[in-house]
Amino acid sequence: MRDVGASGAVAAPDGEDGDRQFVTALARGLQVLRAFRDAAETLGNREIAARTGLPKPTVSRLTHTLLTLGYLVHDDGERYGLGPAVLALSAAFLRQNSFPQLARPHLQDLATAVQAHVALGLLDGVHSVYIQLWRGAGQTITLSREVGFHLPLARSVMGMAMLAGMEEGERGAMIERLRRDSPAEDRPRLDATIARCLREVEEHGFCVGVGVWHRDINAVAAPVHSPGARGLFAVNVSGPAFLLTETVLRTDTGPKLLAAMARMRALGIVD
Structure with missing residues (x-):
């Protein structure tokens, strides 16, 4: 799931530069999900931005979208955790x-x-x-x-x-x-x-x-x-x-x- 460089940030996915078939918005959304180190961890937008290297306004839009789709859940504050849609993908992997x-x-x-x-x-x-x-x-x-x-x-x-x-x-x-x-x-x-x-x-x-x-x-x-x-x-x-x-x-x-x-x-x- 995660590819972290020496700086601790989640590295940009391979193939982003010069690949016309590469969907950057999708890759950035997946970078947000990969920022979570385990299923129980919660992160704020500032922490996600630090781990991914993405701008905080971009992270805010991505976390909102992922929250709407069920890939993230919101706690009582301003922190996010992995949502049930991620679990569904994991279950599909194990079935296959x-x-x-x-x-x-x-x-x-x-x-x-x-x-x-x-x-x-x-x-x-x-x-x-x-x-x-x-x-x-x-x-x-x-x-x-x-x-x-x-x-x-x-x-x-x-x-x-x-x-x-x-x-x-x-x-x-x-x-x-x-x-x-x-x-x-x-x-x-x-x-x-x-x-x-x-x-x-x-x-x-x-x-x-x-x-x-x-x-x-x-x-x-x-x-x-x-x-x-x-x-x-x-x-x-x-x-x-x-x-x-x-x-x-x-x-x-x-x-x-x-x-x-x-x-x-x-x-x-x-x-």
């Missing part, structure tokens, strides 16, 4: 793409087995977006994440797993884009993380992130390919660093993730 539904019981079992958060993510520009999220039955420590939450590819182990799942040419182009969008001082860290995670996926089937996204959260992730599914997916297991230590991730959580993938592969759910 059966993979998340088929994977659901297996990933819920995984969440219960590891007592951690399990997320199914879908590639979205330079981010991965959570399209399904499970917590273990009886899990006592939870993270404040929701369906629709975006993780930057450059700063998450789920993003590294998605890079590993790409075709070589696509991966090279994406890595160049991530490096271009990263501050120069961050590029050595990014290069080292990418190299390590690609190697781990090749050797073990999953990659480990120790404080990659947040210093207090560790994770393990693996790319997922499903026959007939639209888009590039990855499964991410995350939790507090004091519980999911690097040793636990490598010797217990990661192998359990691979076992869940193997069960789905035996049923033809994943390749």
